Amino acid sequence: MEPTETDGGIMEQPKNLEGYVGFANLPNQIYRKSVKRGFEFTLMVVGESGLGKSTLINSLFLTDLYSPEYPGPSHRVEKTVTVEQSKVLVKEGGVQLLLTIVDTPGFGDTIDNSNCWQPIIDYIDNKFEGYLNAESRVNRRLMPDSRVQCCLYFITPSGHGLKPLDVEFMKRLHEKVNIIPLIAKADTMTPEECQLFKKQIMRGIQEHKIRIYQFPETDDEEEMKMVKRIKDRLPLAVIGSNTIIEVNGKRVRGRQYPWGVADVENGEHCDFTILRNMLIRTHMQDLKDVTNNVHYENYRSRKLAAVTYNGVDNNKSKGQLTKSPLAQMEEERRDHVSKMKKMEQEMEQVFEMKVKEKLQKLRDSEAELQRRQEQMKKNLEAQHRELEDRRRQHEEEKERWEAQQRILDQQKLDNSRTLEKNKKKKIF
Amino acid sequence: MHKKTMEDYVPNVSKASGPGVDFSYVGIDAILEQMRRKAMKQGFELNIMVVGQSGLGKSTLMNTLFKSKVSRKSVQATAQEKIPKTIEIKSISHDIEEKGVRMKLTVIDTPGFGDQINNENCWRPIMKFINDQYEAYLQEEININRKKRIPDSRVHCCIYFIPPTGHCLRPLDVEFMRRLSKVVNIVPVIAKADTLTLEERDFFKKKIREELRANGIDVYPQKEFDEDAEDRMINEKIREMIPFAVVGSDQEYQVNGRRLLGRKTKWGTIEVENIAHCEFAYLRDLLIRTHMQNIKDITSSIHYEMYRVRRLNENNTVVAHANGMPEHHLESEEKFDSSCAASRF
Numbered sequence: 001m002e003p004t005e006t007d008g009g010i011m012e013q014p015k016n017l018e019g020y021v022g023f024a025n026l027p028n029q030i031y032r033k034s035v036k037r038g039f040e041f042t043l044m045v046v047g048e049s050g051l052g053k054s055t056l057i058n059s060l061f062l063t064d065l066y067s068p069e070y071p072g073p074s075h076r077v078e079k080t081v082t083v084e085q086s087k088v089l090v091k092e093g094g095v096q097l098l099l100t101i102v103d104t105p106g107f108g109d110t111i112d113n114s115n116c117w118q119p120i121i122d123y124i125d126n127k128f129e130g131y132l133n134a135e136s137r138v139n140r141r142l143m144p145d146s147r148v149q150c151c152l153y154f155i156t157p158s159g160h161g162l163k164p165l166d167v168e169f170m171k172r173l174h175e176k177v178n179i180i181p182l183i184a185k186a187d188t189m190t191p192e193e194c195q196l197f198k199k200q201i202m203r204g205i206q207e208h209k210i211r212i213y214q215f216p217e218t219d220d221e222e223e224m225k226m227v228k229r230i231k232d233r234l235p236l237a238v239i240g241s242n243t244i245i246e247v248n249g250k251r252v253r254g255r256q257y258p259w260g261v262a263d264v265e266n267g268e269h270c271d272f273t274i275l276r277n278m279l280i281r282t283h284m285q286d287l288k289d290v291t292n293n294v295h296y297e298n299y300r301s302r303k304l305a306a307v308t309y310n311g312v313d314n315n316k317s318k319g320q321l322t323k324s325p326l327a328q329m330e331e332e333r334r335d336h337v338s339k340m341k342k343m344e345q346e347m348e349q350v351f352e353m354k355v356k357e358k359l360q361k362l363r364d365s366e367a368e369l370q371r372r373q374e375q376m377k378k379n380l381e382a383q384h385r386e387l388e389d390r391r392r393q394h395e396e397e398k399e400r401w402e403a404q405q406r407i408l409d410q411q412k413l414d415n416s417r418t419l420e421k422n423k424k425k426k427i428f
Numbered sequence: 429m430h431k432k433t434m435e436d437y438v439p440n441v442s443k444a445s446g447p448g449v450d451f452s453y454v455g456i457d458a459i460l461e462q463m464r465r466k467a468m469k470q471g472f473e474l475n476i477m478v479v480g481q482s483g484l485g486k487s488t489l490m491n492t493l494f495k496s497k498v499s500r501k502s503v504q505a506t507a508q509e510k511i512p513k514t515i516e517i518k519s520i521s522h523d524i525e526e527k528g529v530r531m532k533l534t535v536i537d538t539p540g541f542g543d544q545i546n547n548e549n550c551w552r553p554i555m556k557f558i559n560d561q562y563e564a565y566l567q568e569e570i571n572i573n574r575k576k577r578i579p580d581s582r583v584h585c586c587i588y589f590i591p592p593t594g595h596c597l598r599p600l601d602v603e604f605m606r607r608l609s610k611v612v613n614i615v616p617v618i619a620k621a622d623t624l625t626l627e628e629r630d631f632f633k634k635k636i637r638e639e640l641r642a643n644g645i646d647v648y649p650q651k652e653f654d655e656d657a658e659d660r661m662i663n664e665k666i667r668e669m670i671p672f673a674v675v676g677s678d679q680e681y682q683v684n685g686r687r688l689l690g691r692k693t694k695w696g697t698i699e700v701e702n703i704a705h706c707e708f709a710y711l712r713d714l715l716i717r718t719h720m721q722n723i724k725d726i727t728s729s730i731h732y733e734m735y736r737v738r739r740l741n742e743n744n745t746v747v748a749h750a751n752g753m754p755e756h757h758l759e760s761e762e763k764f765d766s767s768c769a770a771s772r773f
Contacts, residue, residue: 050593111600112546156591157620158483165545188592188623190693255625258704260696268694 035095040145041284042127044102044177046120046169047154049109051184056152056240057101059253059264060276063088064242081106081116083123102148108165117169124148124176128299149291150213150279151177154184155235159193161200162208170210176295178213178287180279181205186237186270187255187262194237201235215278216286223282230278236271239264293325301332305339471530473580474720475519475561477612478535479554479604480589481542484619489587489676490535492689492700493712497678498522498535515540515553536583542600551604558583558611562735584727585648585715586612589619590636590671594628597639605645611731613648613723615715616640621673621706622691622698629673636671647671649719653726666714672707675700 045053058064085102102123107116127147134143151173155166170179181201189197205212212234215227230236241264245254254263264272279287478486490498498520519536536557541550561582568578586608590601605614616636618624624632640647647670649663677700680687689700700708715723 048593049598050591050595109598111550111603112548114546156483157623158481160483163543168545185592185623187693187695188620190691257622257625257696257698259698260693262693262695266694 038096038098039284040098040100041288042100042102042146042149043279044104044120044124044148044151045154046104046107046151047184048107048156049105051154051156052240053103053152053154053184055242056182056184056238058242059240059272060279061088061090061099063090081119083119100146113165116165117172121172121176124173125299128176128296129303131296132300132303147291147296148177150287151179153179153181155181155201157183157185157188157197157237159189159197161197162204167204167208167210170205170212171208174211175298178290178295179210180213180275181235182275183235183237185239187239189237198233198235198237213287213290215283226282230274233271233274236275238272238275239270240272297329297332301336305336468528468530470577471532472720473532473534474724475534475536475581475584476715477538477554477558477583477586478589479538479541479586480619481591482539484589484591485676486537486587486589486619488678489589489617489619489674489708491678492676492708493715494522494524494533496522496524498524498533515550517553517557534581547600550600551607555607555611558608559735562732563739565732566736566739580728582727582732583612585723586614588614588616590616592618592620592623592632592673594624594632596635602639602643602645605640605647606643609645609647611735613650613726613731614645615648615711616671617711618671618673620675622675624673633669633671633673648723648726650726653730666710669707669710672711672714674708674711675706676708 043057045057047053081104083102083104085100087098087100090097090099104120107120110116124147131143131145131147134140153166153170156163170181173179183194183197183201186194215230218224218227239255239262241253241255241262243253243255244251245256245261246252247254247261247263252261252263253265254261263269267273476490478490480486516539517536518539519534521532521534524531524533538554541554544550565578565580565582568575588601588605588608590597605616608614618629618632618636621629646652649666651663651667654660654663675691675698677689677691677698679689679691681690681692681697682688683690683697683699688702691698691700699705703709
């Protein structure tokens with residue numbers, strides 16, 4: 001075992017243990033915890049009405065999500081595209097799965113189908129936004145994950161390749177969700193027609209540079225073989241059925257025709273088992289991971305950078321979906337940081353401007369106050385002087401009055417003296 | 429002992445009274461033989477239009493019906509099937525012969541119908557084409573020096589292919605059939621019927637019939653053109669079976685020691701001519717063996733007449749104002765305008 005060097009410069013040498021430590025039990029702990037917690041999976045089905053979407057869902061999960069009492073959306077005629085979700089809880093072997101099926105009745109059914117994909121795009125973005133908000137909250141304990149993790153797109157078995165509607169839809173949604181294209185009602189075609197049709201579709205997908213869900217590369221030989229087998233048969237041609245028919249004493253799920261029985265679970269008749277194994281048994285976790293790490297991160301960086309993108313993403317440097325998500329994320333982080341710096345600068349500028357304004361205002365008000373103070377002082381002095389004047393006047397008046405009084409008194413005295421004198425005179 | 433007479437081609441012929449006693453036999457029924465010989469010499473014309481989304485097996489069905497490569501795809505070798513951006517109308521003519529009877533068959537194909545994202549008014553080019561054919565015939569008819577036999581390019585029958593969704597008619601189907609059932613005989617068929625099990629097929633057919641009735645769409649054979657009780661009986665039986673669930677194939681396979689046309693899948697072989705498998709045989713009988721002349725009659729005596737009446741009325745009012753006397757000869761501009769007005773429902 002070679003010693004490896006990590007970022008910190010510490011030499012890590014995978015050591016051989018000399019006894020049983022016990023951390024090999026970690027997967028079991030995770031397993032037990034997950035089982036207790038349960039799993040969630042959101043699956044979206046898109047396609048024109050009458051392609052067997054409801055039947056396929058029923059067959060995949062062996063439940064009657066759509067039954068005669070609650071008929072599938074195809075039985076109701078829709079004028080506009082609506083997005084409906086139904087939840088079902090399935091349990092198997094102690095593991096429970098909360099399955100959400102998102103159906104899109106009315107897709108491609110009207111005469112004018114321009115923008116029939118818009119409600120679907122809005123729905124997916126909505127779910128991403130909900131998750132983003134839940135993530136940014138303070139209390140993050142219960143975070144329900146309702147993001148769409150996989151989109152099964154049903155292609156009409158015309159035998160002639162992709163229709164313009166198919167191309168438009170996939171081009172707009174391949175950046176937002178894992179698209180798995182399926183050929184619906186595959187019992188329409190003979191094996192040769194099916195091969196030809198598959199080739200035409202794959203060619204169309206490559207021509208229009210549509211990025212459908214890629215299966216991850218693994219080191220395991222067995223898995224690689226299986227993955228290669230799936231890749232050769234893309235897009236998967238499926239038949240759905242929930243009716244059980246007896247064939248040669250065996251009970252199989254299939255469709256009964258006058259010329260034979262098409263067995264749903266027969267690998268030679270259709271690719272249903274491959275789809276089921278891939279979707280549920282082997283790649284469900286990978287679908288969730290790709291949604292979380294790639295599609296959701298794309299959405300998030302776009303949203304947080306607060307730069308408006310129009311419908312078609314022009315930042316094509318994102319590269320392959322699962323090639324090197326880390327390098328991708330580094331780049332996005334760098335972009336993000338530079339954008340943040342720019343924002344910071346802008347904000348500082350704005351801040352300075354505001355400070356200047358405030359200072360100006362303060363100075364103005366100071367000057368104002370100064371002026372008023374002067375004014376009031378002047379007033380005060382004027383009043384003071386007035387008062388002084390009045391007092392002087394008053395004093396003068398008082399003096400005069402007093403002078404007058406004294407004169408009067410003097411006169412009185414004089415008068416009284418003369419009176420006395422007169423009196424005295426009179427007496428003689 | 430029954431000789432092949434015109435009775436096989438013209439169904440509504442009253443039989444001669446009993447095995448003719450010689451002295452009361454005039455010989456009027458010998459006219460049938462004369463007509464037959466004349467018809468053999470002249471030959472027949474049949475114009476069929478196929479309408480439907482791409483990939484529904486229209487060309488294959490045409491090849492199967494006439495047991496030869498008559499479709500557009502067989503004649504024009506196209507390397508890659510590209511969906512055209514607008515609807516084109518392509519008509520290919522073939523001369524086929526069987527037991528001395530010659531037929532000029534024209535298959536009119538409409539690639540691009542219903543394939544775009546926005547299919548508004550995709551029926552307009554088709555209606556214009558049909559009206560143009562009527563117009564051409566009308567022009568020939570009102571000529572002063574008429575040709576002895578006017579070449580008939582009018583569309584006798586339009587086969588409309590319904591995709592086998594199994595649920596109900598799509599808005600596009602309803603719109604198209606509503607507009608076109610007024611100008612041409614429409615025969616709706618369920619394409620690629622090997623997708624549906626027998627129960628699904630019955631359910632689908634019932635749904636379609638209900639919707640046709642609800643929308644007032646009268647497909648061939650039309651109820652109002654039934655001439656007498658016998659007609660009505662036959663046509664009622666046919667009307668209960670529309671739309672025919674067909675499967676087309678031009679490849680032969682070995683089944684039970686016989687070579688049959690069919691489709692081979694991993695779970696069985698579908699025989700095209702087997703009534704238990706699909707209703708192709710009924711369609712073929714209707715179109716070719718029993719009702720071909722009836723279709724042509726309805727086209728010429730009812731649909732064409734309606735068009736003619738409309739046109740000549742317009743014509744009279746327009747020209748009477750201008751010249752003060754009835755005239756039949758028109759400028760080409762006016763022709764186009766009027767035919768547009770005629771096609772605008």
